């Protein structure tokens with residue numbers, strides 16, 4: 001009843017006032033670019049050519065096909081594994097086949113965390129197997145496992161207010177309400193440390209996700225200094241709800257956790273592919289994604305999609321003989337999942353030439369239908385990008401979102417003042433699959449990947465070719 005009334009009201013107000021027209025970034029910020037606006041508009045033909053080539057022409061379906069071949073061959077590509085290194089070699093070969101030979105790799109020391117065997121069993125009030133995924137860098141349990149009562153915690157404030165004696169010797173289960181990933185992920189990344197500080201023997205976290213079909217979601221966590229490292233893992237939304245219901249009814253839950261994870265260091269590589277600029281080869285427009293993945297699923301969405309649209313950009317430009325003024329650099333970051341390790345190494349190795357980065361892009365939040373860009377930079381920079389995005393109205397990808405820390409890897413570089421952007425896309429279901437066995441090709445759509453490839457390639461081309469640098 002109430003719903004019907006509200007719907008009627010909405011229809012009424014739409015009839016009376018008309019649907020409000022959403023203002024564009026340029027209108028909101030009164031961007032005045034003078035002659036540059038005309039110059040940018042003149043790229044409409046090349047944008048159309050790139051979209052045609054990628055969406056209906058010779059490249060139609062290729063991003064999906066190549067990505068499928070890649071993930072079907074290698075599967076998951078965890079940091080420090082041989083399969084990750086083999087997949088890097090494969091991408092280099094695939095690029096050479098396109099007659100692009102300006103490829104270097106840079107070595108990086110990366111963590112090699114291996115989850116081993118994992119098992120979580122509810123012993124009381126009844127015996128039940130609980131699905132888990134250990135969190136990145138978790139220490140193992142002793143061989144006999146850890147058996148303890150569960151204390152359920154909604155948020156860190158609740159944890160702080162509970163006396164140490166109540167928590168000591170128990171397994172803390174964080175059961176936060178998922179709002180956004182950014183706001184909720186701290187229970188995964190810092191949960192073990194905060195629980196250990198209060199004397200817990202292990203910690204679990206409700207998977208950081210809005211939706212579940214009994215799938216645990218893994219992810220990185222970091223131990224703080226000077227606290228005991230306790231084993232830590234994610235459980236499903238369903239089991240977190242189950243345990244909460246049982247405890248709320250006044251019953252005790254006893255769990256037995258067994259984990260055999262191991263850890264050492266390995267050498268991996270960032271991969272750098274250049275399509276050299278014709279006038280200013282030292283000035284870089286970077287497109288990027290990470291090639292490593294979690295050890296579950298196939299890393300098709302995270303971040304195979306970002307990897308392959310960033311691979312496609314120089315390939316399509318080369319095929320269309322479109323050589324911009326500045327260099328298009330495609331980077332495949334290594335070991336993103338275990339703490340942006342490849343990107344940190346790149347930033348350190350290239351700190352002195354970082355001024356050569358004109359603009360840096362990363363796609364690591366899904367490659368569903370592109371909507372535009374999430375942009376870090378000053379207002380002038382954003383005005384220029386907003387003007388470029390106007391050329392993508394035909395594929396509904398003209399929206400500019402202000403985002404001071406876009407992407408994952410590239411925030412290390414945008415935070416020192418380099419303008420950059422991540423792909424803003426129709427990713428409302430991204431966290432359903434993120435870091436789970438469900439991250440497979442089935443999540444992705446061939447046409448949406450074509451649109452993403454077209455958009456990514458054309459945006460990078462224009463930024464690399466226009467007469468002005470993106471201001472800092």
Ligand SMILES: [Zn+2]
Pocket residue numbers: 290302303336364408
């Ligand atoms: Zn990712």
